[in-house]
Amino acid sequence: MLRTYLAFVLVVCACVYTAEADHLGHTCTTNDNCTDVSNAACLGTEGNKTCQCTSLFKANGTTACVAVLGSQCTAPANCNSVSNSNCTNGVCKCNSLYKPVENVCNTVLNSQCTATENCSSVANSECTNLLCKCKSTYKPMVDHCMPVLGNTCSGDSCSVVTNAICNTTCKCSANYTQKVDVCIIGLGNPCADNAACTANVAHSVCENKICACMAGYKMSGTECVVVSRAGGVSVGIVAMATCFIALLMG
Ligand SMILES: *[C@@H]1O[C@H](CO)[C@@H](O)[C@H](O)[C@H]1NC(C)=O
Ligand SMILES: *[C@@H]1O[C@H](CO)[C@@H](O)[C@H](O)[C@H]1NC(C)=O
Ligand SMILES: *[C@@H]1O[C@H](CO)[C@@H](O)[C@H](O)[C@H]1NC(C)=O
Ligand SMILES: *[C@@H]1O[C@H](CO)[C@@H](O)[C@H](O)[C@H]1NC(C)=O
Ligand SMILES: *[C@@H]1O[C@H](CO)[C@@H](O)[C@H](O)[C@H]1NC(C)=O
Ligand SMILES: *[C@@H]1O[C@H](CO)[C@@H](O)[C@H](O)[C@H]1NC(C)=O
Numbered sequence: 001m002l003r004t005y006l007a008f009v010l011v012v013c014a015c016v017y018t019a020e021a022d023h024l025g026h027t028c029t030t031n032d033n034c035t036d037v038s039n040a041a042c043l044g045t046e047g048n049k050t051c052q053c054t055s056l057f058k059a060n061g062t063t064a065c066v067a068v069l070g071s072q073c074t075a076p077a078n079c080n081s082v083s084n085s086n087c088t089n090g091v092c093k094c095n096s097l098y099k100p101v102e103n104v105c106n107t108v109l110n111s112q113c114t115a116t117e118n119c120s121s122v123a124n125s126e127c128t129n130l131l132c133k134c135k136s137t138y139k140p141m142v143d144h145c146m147p148v149l150g151n152t153c154s155g156d157s158c159s160v161v162t163n164a165i166c167n168t169t170c171k172c173s174a175n176y177t178q179k180v181d182v183c184i185i186g187l188g189n190p191c192a193d194n195a196a197c198t199a200n201v202a203h204s205v206c207e208n209k210i211c212a213c214m215a216g217y218k219m220s221g222t223e224c225v226v227v228s229r230a231g232g233v234s235v236g237i238v239a240m241a242t243c244f245i246a247l248l249m250g
């Protein structure tokens with residue numbers, strides 16, 4: 001009976017010992033005692049060493065050491081423990097729209113700035129009242145700035161863009177053309193004078209009160225592009241060749 005009991009105790013102890021042998025916090029003498037947990041080592045003072053996460057990793061429970069900003073990595077997944085970070089040049093770093101603050105990645109949007117350069121990783125943002133904010137014709141979407149035009153709207157939320165209206169999404173009013181984030185008097189729109197057209201579209205004119213491309217240019221999307229002069233060039237080459245032959249023949 002006693003023998004059975006002792007055997008039972010031994011088995012239980014062995015099991016507990018094996019199960020916990022490599023866990024974080026468990027007593028160890030060498031790093032080999034800690035190999036069950038990646039990025040752990042036998043650390044502490046002599047005679048009182050335990051399995052602990054190596055520097056640049058932090059414990060998650062007692063069975064894992066997870067990456068922090070600055071941890072070495074070989075794959076993007078190695079940095080999953082830090083939201084909005086990625087493995088860049090072998091180190092976990094915040095993605096470009098985020099910046100490190102006390103080992104977390106915070107959005108650059110709404111972070112402190114002294115100059116627009118501080119916000120430059122977020123396209124179409126600027127430093128306004130010492131905070132990185134989207135430019136007026138853009139709106140913040142978590143971490144980046146989206147043009148107001150094209151976004152769902154309500155009330156007068158489109159009015160930050162001159163000549164835009166809310167019709168399910170922000171759109172340019174009739175007689176205006178969207179150019180990226182603003183509404184302009186563009187090709188095909190009514191105009192009062194040439195200046196109204198050239199202000200937004202190079203090589204355009206106000207013709208019969210409608211903006212159009214000037215002579216020698218043609219419409220390409222919202223721009224006027226020069227009409228190909230390939231024909232003129234070949235005429236020139238023929239003329240030069242003719243001269244050259246005439247010279248040779250004296
Ligand atoms: C650590 O490992 C060594 C060699 O593998 C072993 O002799 C020792 O008992 C282990 N110590 C602990 C506390 O696990
Ligand atoms: C052993 O180290 C731990 C921390 O690593 C500490 O809390 C504990 O007081 C130490 N024990 C002794 C006996 O030094
Ligand atoms: C910590 O471990 C838990 C349970 O395994 C997991 O759900 C969680 O995502 C881990 N946290 C980090 C930061 O890796
Ligand atoms: C992380 O970086 C890899 C390339 O190193 C890239 O393919 C992946 O899209 C990035 N992930 C995120 C969420 O940015
Ligand atoms: C903004 O950028 C300048 C120049 O790089 C730097 O000196 C300054 O500390 C930055 N300010 C903030 C709040 O990050
Ligand atoms: C809203 O847009 C729809 C088509 O997208 C159009 O038929 C309608 O006339 C527009 N309403 C206004 C007030 O512009």
Ligand SMILES: *[C@@H]1O[C@H](CO)[C@@H](O)[C@H](O)[C@H]1NC(C)=O
Pocket residue numbers: 173174175190
């Ligand atoms: C668009 O321009 C035409 C011609 O100038 C004008 O008759 C019409 O009222 C304008 N439409 C709007 C919505 O302003």
